[in-house]
Amino acid sequence: MAASACGLPRDAAGTLERVRSTGVLRAGAITNPPYVVTDGAAVSGPEAEAVEAFAQAQRARVQWAVGSEEDLVEQLERFQLDVVVGGITKKNPRAKKVGTTLPLYEGAGGKPHVLLTPPGENGMLFAMDRAVYLLRDRLRASLDGGSP
Amino acid sequence: MRTTSPFELPAEQRRVLRRAKRLEWLTLAYLVSVVVVMYTVMGSSQAMKTAWIEDLLSFIPPIAFLVAARVARRHPDHRFPFGYQRATTIAYLCGALALLAMGTILLGDAVLKLATRERPSIGSVDWFGEPIWLGWLMIPALLWSGIPVVFLGRAKLKLAPVLHDKVLNADATMNKADWLTAAAAVAGVLGIGLGLWWADAVAAGLISFEIGHDGVRHVRAAVGDLMDRTPTTVDHEREDALPERLRQFLLRQRWVEDAAVRVREDGHMLFADALVVPRTERELVDNIAEATEHALALDWRLHDLVIMPVHELPREEWAPEAGRESFEGTYRPDSTSTTRH
Numbered sequence: 001m002a003a004s005a006c007g008l009p010r011d012a013a014g015t016l017e018r019v020r021s022t023g024v025l026r027a028g029a030i031t032n033p034p035y036v037v038t039d040g041a042a043v044s045g046p047e048a049e050a051v052e053a054f055a056q057a058q059r060a061r062v063q064w065a066v067g068s069e070e071d072l073v074e075q076l077e078r079f080q081l082d083v084v085v086g087g088i089t090k091k092n093p094r095a096k097k098v099g100t101t102l103p104l105y106e107g108a109g110g111k112p113h114v115l116l117t118p119p120g121e122n123g124m125l126f127a128m129d130r131a132v133y134l135l136r137d138r139l140r141a142s143l144d145g146g147s148p
Numbered sequence: 149m150r151t152t153s154p155f156e157l158p159a160e161q162r163r164v165l166r167r168a169k170r171l172e173w174l175t176l177a178y179l180v181s182v183v184v185v186m187y188t189v190m191g192s193s194q195a196m197k198t199a200w201i202e203d204l205l206s207f208i209p210p211i212a213f214l215v216a217a218r219v220a221r222r223h224p225d226h227r228f229p230f231g232y233q234r235a236t237t238i239a240y241l242c243g244a245l246a247l248l249a250m251g252t253i254l255l256g257d258a259v260l261k262l263a264t265r266e267r268p269s270i271g272s273v274d275w276f277g278e279p280i281w282l283g284w285l286m287i288p289a290l291l292w293s294g295i296p297v298v299f300l301g302r303a304k305l306k307l308a309p310v311l312h313d314k315v316l317n318a319d320a321t322m323n324k325a326d327w328l329t330a331a332a333a334v335a336g337v338l339g340i341g342l343g344l345w346w347a348d349a350v351a352a353g354l355i356s357f358e359i360g361h362d363g364v365r366h367v368r369a370a371v372g373d374l375m376d377r378t379p380t381t382v383d384h385e386r387e388d389a390l391p392e393r394l395r396q397f398l399l400r401q402r403w404v405e406d407a408a409v410r411v412r413e414d415g416h417m418l419f420a421d422a423l424v425v426p427r428t429e430r431e432l433v434d435n436i437a438e439a440t441e442h443a444l445a446l447d448w449r450l451h452d453l454v455i456m457p458v459h460e461l462p463r464e465e466w467a468p469e470a471g472r473e474s475f476e477g478t479y480r481p482d483s484t485s486t487t488r489h
Contacts, residue, residue: 009281010343012267099269102279120267120345122281129272129279 009122015082016058016124025055025062028072030086034143035107038066046139047085050104050115054083054131069094076118083128084116099125102133105140151224152231155417158448164310169217171307172210172316175300175323179206182293189285192268194261195336195351196286198254199329202359203293205247206326209319212239216315220415233415237373240315244366251360258353267345270337283337290337294330297323309382312416312449314373317382318366325362329355376412390447394420397443398455403427403435408461417451423458432457 011017019025029036029043037045043064055062065072065081073094075081089111090100098119103112115132117125157165182203190196216236224231272279301323308317332351339347369384379388391411398407405425412419420443426432436455443453 008338008341009270009283010341012343012345014343097266100271102272102274117269119269120340122270122283122340123343125269125271126279126281133272133274133279 009126011123012120013079013118015079015118015121016127019055019060019082019124020058023060025051025058025060026080026082027051027055027062027064028075028081028084028086029064029066030069030072030084030088031066032087035087035113036085041066046142047087047104047113047115049142050132050135050139051083051085053135054128057131058127073098073116076116079118082118082124087113088116090114101125102129104132104136105143149226149229151226151229152417152419152452154223155231155451157416161311161416161448164307165217168304168307168311168313168316169214171300171304172213172319175210175297175304175319176207178296178300179203179210182297185289186293189282189289191270191282191286193270193286193333193337193340193348194258194268195333195348195355196290198258198352198355198359199290199293199333201250201254202326202329202355205243205250205359206297206322208243208246209240209315209322212236212243213313213315213319215239216415230419231414231417233417234374236315236415237370240318241367241370241374244318244363244370246363247359248363248367251356251358251363254356255353255360258349258356261349262346262353265345266349268340268348270340281341283341286337287334290330290333294327297326301326312382314369314382314384318369321383322362325358328358373413379411379413379418390418390450391420393446394422394443394450394453397446398422398424398439401435401439403432404439406461416449418447418449419452420450421454421456423456423461425460426457429457 027043029038029048031038033045035045035047036043037048041064043066048064052062065075067075069086069088072081072084072086076084076098084098087107088095089107090103091111095114095116099117099121100114101117103114105113107113115128117128183200186196186200186203190200213236216233216239219235220231220233222232270282272281273285301320304316304320305324308314308320332354336348336351339351372384379390380386381388388411391409394411395407395409398404398409403426405427407425408423410421424436424439426435436457440453440455443455444450
């Protein structure tokens with residue numbers, strides 16, 4: 001979109017800038033197979049793939065932190081994380097105070113899954129939407145292929 | 149029990165009323181489109197939400213006007229011997245209270261969001277397969293809510309003084325000012341786009357302050373109307389000259405020594421009572437009847453006049469100059485005439 005070439009929307013706290021300049025994307029993972037599969041510190045699954053793809057587009061590497069939904073979303077609200085994944089749906093009450101991406105695909109029960117971004121970081125959110133939304137067909141295929 | 153005679157608008161007013169009704173129906177249709185469009189794009193923007201609620205409240209004046217146009221036409225009957233016009237003023241008051249309440253609540257909401265430093269996240273929508281930032285959809289929606297309404301307001305504002313309709317006038321002035329709301333919300337959205345997290349809440353606060361301020365103004369006007377305040381121009385800015393005109397007319401009658409007049413407004417109608425000190429009691433009934441008939445021709449709104457002959461005007465009468473600030477019941481020796489010339 002020509003309009004987004006103006007550089008809008010921007011982050012209020014400069015998250016995207018920081019990810020690009022430091023080369024590190026701090027991501028939180030909530031164990032939720034088959035969407036996010038954790039094995040110790042290793043994180044996999046279609047939503048983790050989406051985060052990896054985004055990081056690659058920003059020339060950054062992912063630094064994973066595994067935890068509970070409550071802890072990770074709280075860290076996200078405090079700007080200690082840049083993104084949180086875990087089979088979270090748009091209707092999740094914890095998602096109200098933070099940013100939500102466009103839906104990646106529909107999970108069990110037909111509910112759309114989203115990624116969470118820090119509150120007010122609209123530049124980061126838009127960049128994620130652009131990078132990840134276009135992958136959604138691939139992600140859906142990966143989900144179908146990998147489900148038990 | 150005698151009832152007020154049914155009120156008929158003169159031809160010009162009837163024509164203008166028809167045009168006003170058409171404009172109000174058009175306004176309602178337009179508002180429905182605005183409310184739907186705004187709701188689909190408002191996202192989590194406080195400014196958009198506030199503007200949307202203001203648009204919802206904008207339904208009240210046109211509906212009040214259209215309902216009043218029907219109800220107020222009903223002929224006075226035994227149950228309501230003075231007629232049904234008050235219904236309009238009551239609808240006007242309810243609308244004004246709604247404005248005041250919502251303005252206050254939304255202002256509190258905006259201030260709270262600023263105090264808790266809540267940052268709105270505005271994401272994207274799927275626009276034919278590509279993500280587009282919601283802010284780029286909010287702006288055209290706000291332009292649609294802020295521009296046509298100004299033209300509607302201007303058209304209605306021209307009609308309101310002809311009909312002397314305060315609800316129509318209030319509606320028109322609010323419509324004309326709606327562009328401010330849209331401009332503030334656009335600024336809020338652009339501010340968010342530029343990374344200023346507080347822009348949205350500040351815009352919302354400004355809009356809600358304006359809503360509340362409108363509410364206060366209209367509550368005062370409506371309450372005054374219900375308290376039978378001395379008649380004013382349609383925008384409540386100045387006193388109406390009619391009471392004094394009526395008094396001067398009576399004083400010009402040969403058989404009248406002195407007169408004191410009191411007028412109250414009831415929707416479009418004016419009800420007046422006059423205390424008259426006659427020079428002579430010969431042909432008094434004829435004089436009164438003739439004076440009443442000619443007085444009613446002074447203004448199309450003057451509908452009911454009761455002339456009462458008295459020996460002397462009560463001492464509590466004030467000097468009835470148009471434009472006086474306070475009408476407390478003070479004795480003014482230069483205004484009463486207890487002597488006969």
